[in-house]
Amino acid sequence: xxxxxxxxxxxxxxxxxxxxxxxxxxxxxxxxxxxxxxxxxxxxxxxxxxxxxxxxxxxxxxxxxxxxxxxxxxxxxxxxxxxxxxxxxxxxxxxxxxxxxxxxxxxxxxxxxxxxxxxxxxxxxxxxxxxxxxxxxxxxxxxxxxxxxxxxxxxxxxxxxxxxxxxxxxxxxxxxxxxxxxxxxxxxxxxxxxxxxxxxxxxxxxxxxxxxxxxxxxxxxxxxxxxxxxxxxxxxxxxxxxxxxxxxxxxxxxxxxxxxxxxxxxxxxxxxxxxxxxxxxxxxxxxxxxxxxxxxxxxxxxxxxxxxxxxxxxxxxxxxxxxxxxxxxxxxxxxxxxxxxxxxxxxxxxxxxxxxxxxxxxxxxxxxxxxxxxxxxxxxxxxxxxxxxxxxxxxxxxxxxxxxxxxxxxxxxxxxxxxxxxxxxxxxxxxxxxxxxxxxxxxxxxxxxxxxxxxxxxxxxxxxxxxxxxxxxxxxxxxxxxxxxxxxxxxxxxxxx
Amino acid sequence: xxxxxxxxxxxxxxxxxxxxxxxxxxxxxxxxxxxxxxxxxxxxxxxxxxxxxxxxxxxxxxxxxxxxxxxxxxxxxxxxxxxxxxxxxxxxxxxxxxxxxxxxxxxxxxxxxxxxxxxxxxxxxxxxxxxxxxxxxxxxxxxxxxxxxxxxxxxxxxxxxxxxxxxxxxxxxxxxxxxxxxxxxxxxxxxxxxxxxxxxxxxxxxxxxxxxxxxxxxxxxxxxxxxxxxxxxxxxxxxxxxxxxxxxxxxxxxxxxxxxxxxxxxxxxxxxxxxxxxxxxxxxxxxxxxxxxxxxxxxxxxxxxxxxxxxxxxxxxxxxxxxxxxxxxxxxxxxxxxxxxxxxxxxxxxxxxxxxxxxxxxxxxxxxxxxxxxxxxxxxxxxxxxxxxxxxxxxxxxxxxxxxxxxxxxxxxxxxxxxxxxxxxxxxxxxxxxxxxxxxxxxxxxxxxxxxxxxxxxxxxxxxxxxxxxxxxxxxxxxxxxxxxxxxxxxxxxxxx
Numbered sequence: 001x002x003x004x005x006x007x008x009x010x011x012x013x014x015x016x017x018x019x020x021x022x023x024x025x026x027x028x029x030x031x032x033x034x035x036x037x038x039x040x041x042x043x044x045x046x047x048x049x050x051x052x053x054x055x056x057x058x059x060x061x062x063x064x065x066x067x068x069x070x071x072x073x074x075x076x077x078x079x080x081x082x083x084x085x086x087x088x089x090x091x092x093x094x095x096x097x098x099x100x101x102x103x104x105x106x107x108x109x110x111x112x113x114x115x116x117x118x119x120x121x122x123x124x125x126x127x128x129x130x131x132x133x134x135x136x137x138x139x140x141x142x143x144x145x146x147x148x149x150x151x152x153x154x155x156x157x158x159x160x161x162x163x164x165x166x167x168x169x170x171x172x173x174x175x176x177x178x179x180x181x182x183x184x185x186x187x188x189x190x191x192x193x194x195x196x197x198x199x200x201x202x203x204x205x206x207x208x209x210x211x212x213x214x215x216x217x218x219x220x221x222x223x224x225x226x227x228x229x230x231x232x233x234x235x236x237x238x239x240x241x242x243x244x245x246x247x248x249x250x251x252x253x254x255x256x257x258x259x260x261x262x263x264x265x266x267x268x269x270x271x272x273x274x275x276x277x278x279x280x281x282x283x284x285x286x287x288x289x290x291x292x293x294x295x296x297x298x299x300x301x302x303x304x305x306x307x308x309x310x311x312x313x314x315x316x317x318x319x320x321x322x323x324x325x326x327x328x329x330x331x332x333x334x335x336x337x338x339x340x341x342x343x344x345x346x347x348x349x350x351x352x353x354x355x356x357x358x359x360x361x362x363x364x365x366x367x368x369x370x371x372x373x374x375x376x377x378x379x380x381x382x383x384x385x386x387x388x389x390x391x392x393x394x395x396x397x398x399x400x401x402x403x404x405x406x407x408x409x410x411x412x413x414x415x416x417x418x419x420x421x422x423x424x425x426x427x428x429x430x431x432x433x434x435x436x437x438x439x440x441x442x443x444x445x446x447x448x449x450x451x452x453x454x455x456x457x458x459x460x461x462x463x464x465x466x467x468x469x470x471x472x473x474x475x476x477x478x479x480x481x482x483x484x485x486x487x488x489x490x491x492x493x494x495x496x497x
Numbered sequence: 498x499x500x501x502x503x504x505x506x507x508x509x510x511x512x513x514x515x516x517x518x519x520x521x522x523x524x525x526x527x528x529x530x531x532x533x534x535x536x537x538x539x540x541x542x543x544x545x546x547x548x549x550x551x552x553x554x555x556x557x558x559x560x561x562x563x564x565x566x567x568x569x570x571x572x573x574x575x576x577x578x579x580x581x582x583x584x585x586x587x588x589x590x591x592x593x594x595x596x597x598x599x600x601x602x603x604x605x606x607x608x609x610x611x612x613x614x615x616x617x618x619x620x621x622x623x624x625x626x627x628x629x630x631x632x633x634x635x636x637x638x639x640x641x642x643x644x645x646x647x648x649x650x651x652x653x654x655x656x657x658x659x660x661x662x663x664x665x666x667x668x669x670x671x672x673x674x675x676x677x678x679x680x681x682x683x684x685x686x687x688x689x690x691x692x693x694x695x696x697x698x699x700x701x702x703x704x705x706x707x708x709x710x711x712x713x714x715x716x717x718x719x720x721x722x723x724x725x726x727x728x729x730x731x732x733x734x735x736x737x738x739x740x741x742x743x744x745x746x747x748x749x750x751x752x753x754x755x756x757x758x759x760x761x762x763x764x765x766x767x768x769x770x771x772x773x774x775x776x777x778x779x780x781x782x783x784x785x786x787x788x789x790x791x792x793x794x795x796x797x798x799x800x801x802x803x804x805x806x807x808x809x810x811x812x813x814x815x816x817x818x819x820x821x822x823x824x825x826x827x828x829x830x831x832x833x834x835x836x837x838x839x840x841x842x843x844x845x846x847x848x849x850x851x852x853x854x855x856x857x858x859x860x861x862x863x864x865x866x867x868x869x870x871x872x873x874x875x876x877x878x879x880x881x882x883x884x885x886x887x888x889x890x891x892x893x894x895x896x897x898x899x900x901x902x903x904x905x906x907x908x909x910x911x912x913x914x915x916x917x918x919x920x921x922x923x924x925x926x927x928x929x930x931x932x933x934x935x936x937x938x939x940x941x942x943x944x945x946x947x948x949x950x951x952x953x954x955x956x957x958x959x960x961x962x963x964x965x966x967x968x969x970x971x972x973x974x975x976x977x978x979x980x981x982x983x984x985x986x987x988x989x990x991x992x993x994x
Contacts, residue, residue: 038733
């Protein structure tokens with residue numbers, strides 16, 4: 001009885017939270033300039049109301065009772081997740097939530113100004129306060145400052161710790177740094193000059209066709225335009241966004257494929273379990289594995305372009321005339337040293353993440369002071385990425401995450417890359433001729449495989465367990481390294497002419 | 498103190514209700530086919546939560562205390578409106594609200610089927626239940642069946658009664674019926690054959706320009722496409738919709754101008770008072786007066802078209818070549834006998850409303866049985882409109898209102914027409930050369946006048962008081978009749994050739 005009541009209440013929260021999500025989606029897609037203040041008030045009022053509902057002692061009683069019962073594995077997953085959410089809601093005081101929201105808003109605006117003015121000193125006190133808030137939050141769970149970073153990692157990926165990530169990332173760094181050097185030392189250089197004057201309307205048509213062909217269900221979702229692409233909503237109503245640049249069509253296309261990957265995951269979660277652990281994504285890293293797999297392993301593959309290249313040429317005949325298939329494919333897989341994470345290719349991207357992870361860890365442990373952060377960033381960038389930012393706007397001020405208190409979030413991008421590569425090879429093993437399907441525009445077998453191995457599992461497994469269950473191997477950087485080498489080394493190997 | 502607390506709470510409800518509104522807007526503008534069920538659950542969960550908040554006894558205590566205080570007129574307006582909403586929320590049980598929502602949904606679907614199948618008998622029991630629900634609702638306020646219709650009228654227009662409407666509509670009918678005959682007996686016949694193949698993109702551009710020029714603030718609102726045009730949101734974020742037909746461009750254009758009128762009213766309500774009676778529209782009729790005034794008195798005037806005709810010809814040169822200004826203007830003001838309300842012109846429209854009002858009144862008084870409704874409808878249509886519907890789909894089944902329990906709503910359309918005409922002549926009197934402004938594309942002085950006389954007043958006055966305050970005259974059909982005669986009779990007077 002308690003179980004049914006709990007599920008019913010969780011579904012009610014899900015509907016209310018989905019309404020709150022829609023306010024956020026609309027804010028980024030539709031909202032007029034002067035309506036922002038009113039939207040902020042709406043979101044705050046609704047969030048506060050949902051929070052008050054979610055701490056009702058009745059829920060605690062149901063959980064206490066259920067935790068004494070013998071439950072099926074599925075029920076256990078639901079109860080564990082509900083307990084996690086309930087304890088968060090109860091332990092973190094409303095006063096703190098409101099104060100954090102206010103200080104995050106202040107820090108966000110301070111960050112925008114600081115980045116515009118290339119003035120880290122102006123931002124430093126705000127960043128310091130964000131770290132203090134992050135520690136204060138962990139303290140509500142009786143965690144000390146040394147445990148605070150793990151607490152924030154766990155928020156994104158249940159069960160993950162900085163120690164485990166450290167081991168994984170050290171191995172990754174050891175392999176990627178020389179690989180990048182090898183690629184960039186090559187005499188083979190991609191030419192991106194073809195990407196000029198791509199009609200936005202035609203990009204839109206092409207990209208909608210790609211998204212639909214990959215399996216996104218437009219009967220339960222849509223795709224719109226936003227400044228920063230994102231995926232919101234859930235499987236019952238999935239909202240993707242992308243953006244268009246006439247002179248950077250690959251940005252639009254791969255952003256859309258990336259968000260489609262997120263959307264396919266949401267649409268693959270079991271609808272009947274939405275709102276419970278059984279219908280919730282396993283965590284940020286697993287989510288990112290889905291977006292990355294479709295964007296990179298699939299979207300940058302030869303077999304993918306076997307099918308799409310003729311259609312791309314049909315849409316943009318003038319721009320692509322005189323460009324060979326080989327030149328186009330190399331441009332799609334261009335690698336370069338870029339100080340900016342979001343403009344980076346999939347090889348160097350991981351180095352950006354390792355850099356941030358190491359700095360976050362040092363900030364939380366107290367080994368690194370805020371004042372010393374810009375220099376530490378630049379030194380690390382020079383060492384790991386091979387490029388020293390010319391100023392802080394191109395360095396420590398480039399990302400919004402820390403300004404909004406999102407600590408322990410960056411690692412999930414590279415953890416997701418590792419899982420994506422691991423899933424890719426497992427799928428290749430288990431689906432004979434999968435890439436031949438791609439060459440004919442058929443992605444069904446891969447999607448169905450992911451549905452079974454990942455999507456339908458909901459939150460039954462954490463990242464590490466899911467990697468093992470789905471691929472038969474512990475999570476490691478091996479598959480990612482293998483993939484990067486197999487894809488990029490032949491491409492950058494000078495051809496005998 | 499109580500007053501400040503009450504206002505603060507009302508604003509919170511306003512934000513929550515605005516969130517609920519957005520769910521509704523998104524449902525009609527964006528929602529994918531298979532996401533409807535999830536949206537219904539979101540809206541129901543949020544509506545229920547807002548309802549539970551709005552019946553908190555603390556609000557009742559504040560109101561009781563404030564009603565003993567001496568208040569300013571403005572405070573009195575806020576308290577009166579809050580009392581009205583609070584009593585509704587408290588007196589109407591949640592069980593009834595949920596049951597009504599369910600039965601309205603059933604009745605809506607039954608109506609869709611019945612209209613498609615031209616089968617009133619299948620719909621009759623659902624309609625009967627809607628009337629019973631309407632009576633049941635009135636009974637929560639100790640009103641008997643005879644008072645129930647007034648209760649529903651009052652929901653749309655505070656203070657208005659069927660008796661007052663009856664007097665106004667009898668006078669209106671006596672004048673409009675012969676006027677329609679006079680117009681339709683004319684040998685002057687509009688030619689609508691020019692309206693073919695109007696590019697949707699160009700319609701959109703033209704219509705956005707019109708909307709902006711009339712004064713709609715796109716920094717606090719937007720215009721989208723929906724199957725049935727509507728205006729939602731509020732002055733902080735006003736959402737208009739229209740629709741496009743290549744072969745019926747006037748439908749798109751006048752729908753947009755109509756909704757712009759609603760939007761200008763919302764944007765003219767004092768922002769700082771949103772959520773209280775001082776920032777709420779005076780009622781449905783006053784709202785309709787604003788949409789009708791811009792659509793008809795302004796949008797169908799010669800002075801309006803003096804300015805827009807050259808721009809319209811520029812957008813659609815092929816379609817309008819060979820069409821004289823006089824022919825275009827006559828087409829814009831075409832009058833015809835049409836059994837369908839929503840396809841009717843502004844002259845015959847009022848007769849549709851009178852017909853519905855008289856039938857609603859008889860249904861509520863018990864003089865008319867549901868079974869006899871189709872015949873009564875057709876007889877009345879023949880008598881008043883001069884056209885007998887060929888079937889019930891073209892007759893009693895044409896409108897959705899009754900299926901959704903919207904009784905006492907139809908009259909506001911014609912009450913709005915009366916007020917619109919009365920405001921029009923008052924503005925013409927008080928703003929010398931107003932129509933000359935229109936000829937140059939300047940609508941500012943009329944908008945400012947309406948801002949002062951209507952928009953800024955919020956809910957300080959009911960319909961009857963507002964008419965008196967704004968125009969100096971009691972509400973009557975005189976101005977509307979004068980307007981219809983002045984506009985249509987010269988147009989339909991055969992010219993000496």
